[in-house]
Amino acid sequence: MIKVILIDDHPIVMEGLKNLLATREELTVAGCFSNGAAGLEAIQTLQPDVVLLDINLPDINGIDLCKQVRKNDKDVRIIALSVHNERPVIKNILNSGANGYVLKNSVGEEIIMAINSALKGDTYLCNAAREILSQIQEGELTDIPKITRREKEIMGLVSKGLTTAQIAEQLFISTHTVESHRKNLIEKFDVTTMTAVIKLATQYGLL
Amino acid sequence: MIKVILIDDHPIVMEGLKNLLATREELTVAGCFSNGAAGLEAIQTLQPDVVLLDINLPDINGIDLCKQVRKNDKDVRIIALSVHNERPVIKNILNSGANGYVLKNSVGEEIIMAINSALKGDTYLCNAAREILSQIQEGELTDIPKITRREKEIMGLVSKGLTTAQIAEQLFISTHTVESHRKNLIEKFDVTTMTAVIKLATQYGLL
DNA sequence: GGCGATATCCCTGAAATCAGCCATTTTTAA
DNA sequence: TTAAAAATGGCTGATTTCAGGGATATCGCC
Known part of the structure; x- marks a missing residue:
């Protein structure tokens, strides 16, 4: 049984995710959290296999949260969910410790695939994100610069x-x-x- | 039976909304659309009682879509769903013909209440939105200015x-x-x- | 056809930004 | 504890923006 926890501040989305995961027997939802602080704590106490993490949370920036998690825990698989389709954002999240990136307008199957890939040790990108990263936009930033x-x-x-x-x-x-x-x-x-x-x-x- | 159609480009959200509405016997989902163009057409052909409309669609700006709908149809009730918690945005959407405004981080019940209010002829605002509109922020815009x-x-x-x-x-x-x-x-x-x-x-x- | 909104063009002077350099002190993290 | 990163301060000159006034043309809609 694969333990998954959900972190998202939109109840409707949470509902959709729970539904989606319920269709898979091998997946079990160990907890749902609507903010970063609670989610961070839960990752430490519940020791889930996978975290579905909404990048836009009310309290903590998703990128910082990923980094926080990675300080202590190298094993947990983080799948980032986000509406950001800008390359620098995607790259930055992946560099911050996420094992997958799925845009919110993706179909549910992509999330399932992301989980499976992550568990196998691969980094999964949804189709749209893969497309975005592949096309070299000149005059565009590659990464989000480090801001003090x-x-x-x-x-x-x-x-x-x-x-x-x-x-x-x-x-x-x-x-x-x-x-x-x-x-x-x-x-x-x-x-x-x-x-x-x-x-x-x-x-x-x-x- | 109250006919509802859903317009949102996030399949996960769509799933959550369908689930939510399914808990209410008096509500029936007449159609789901993932972009503004298809949604606009559907409103004309399906003649729903209520539209749950995500404001951030890939093709059409939600505000413009509201205005478009209102040109022909004065009766359909539009509930705007959005992540925008800025007052000018909320006001602008309400002024563009929406009968309700529900932030995406609201609980499901707020959407149900919005539908019921709208059907009674009232304009429903989720708690957070009501709070935002009530507090007078000095030096902040009241409305989004008209930009050519x-x-x-x-x-x-x-x-x-x-x-x-x-x-x-x-x-x-x-x-x-x-x-x-x-x-x-x-x-x-x-x-x-x-x-x-x-x-x-x-x-x-x-x- | 006409009115209102939009887009166009013009001037001056003060204020602010940007580009190009550099140097020292204080935090922070390894 | 020590090296790297961040924050601090400095100068000059060219460029750009902003505030304050205008005026005329064109477009779209009723």
Whole structure:
């Protein structure tokens, strides 16, 4: 019997997943959790074989959750469920310890296949995700850049329309420092304006 | 017997919804559609009493779809399902002809209640949505501003990091015209920079 | 056919951003 | 504990955006 736990904050989706897994005799749902904190704890206590993890949770970012899990547990198989069809997001999640990536608009069978692949030690991608990763989009990021705490803070304030001077004042730092962060962000995202940075960060769910 | 049709591009969600509605004898699912075009057609041909409509569809924007439906059909009850918890988005959908708004993280019962309310002629909001609409956030938009085609185009190019001059060149118009559009956008969104415009537009799913 | 919305174009000056460099201190993690 | 990463601060000059005014043309819908 393969122990699966579900982490998703949408009751309707949870219902659909439970239904789907119920069609498979070899799978048993050991627990359902609607937020990251509860899910993280459950992974440690319940020791499931597989986790179906919604990437967009209310409390914790899915990518960070994957990393958290992987710190202690190298064995549990994580299947990421997400609506994000952007390559950098997909790659980032896979690099964070997930053993599979299934877009939410996939059919149920893809989830079953992802579970089976993961248990065999393979990484499963749903058709659409595989397609996205295969096509080389020029001028697009390969990965989500690593953003520091301060940089994220700066992004947030810039996105609200604050100027460099206003941000410096609010954070009690020099305008030069703020400019330095801006420049690093522009470089990390490989664009030429902060506007483009904010667009990508918002799209990727970093803000 | 109340005829319901479902429009959602996530098979798992569809499954959960079907399950939910099956628990109610007075409700019958007359059809399931995974995109806006098919759904729109079905509303005209099947003449359902209620439509459960996912706002984020691959082909058509949910708001536009509501408006489309309302052009011909004043009677059908539309329950909008969405992950958007931003007030302007919620208000906009309600103003576009929806008879109810249920966030995707709501429990199933809220959908049932939404259907019942809508059939009685009331507009139902899930608890979370009601909460969001009630709290007056200062400095936040009340509604999503009306954006013209050209303005949307400008937003797209600005968000990619193009300068006014580059945009003007690409669209074969004067830089003055581009600046004019920028200014109008900044005013419409009630902010001071295009960066803030792009943040909101991305967040609201306008790009 | 006409009205309203949309798109177009123009000017000036102040303010802000970006590109190009660099250097030091403080955290954080191995 | 020590090396790497992050945060801090600095300068100059060119480029770009923003705020404040306008005006005219064109498109779509009733």
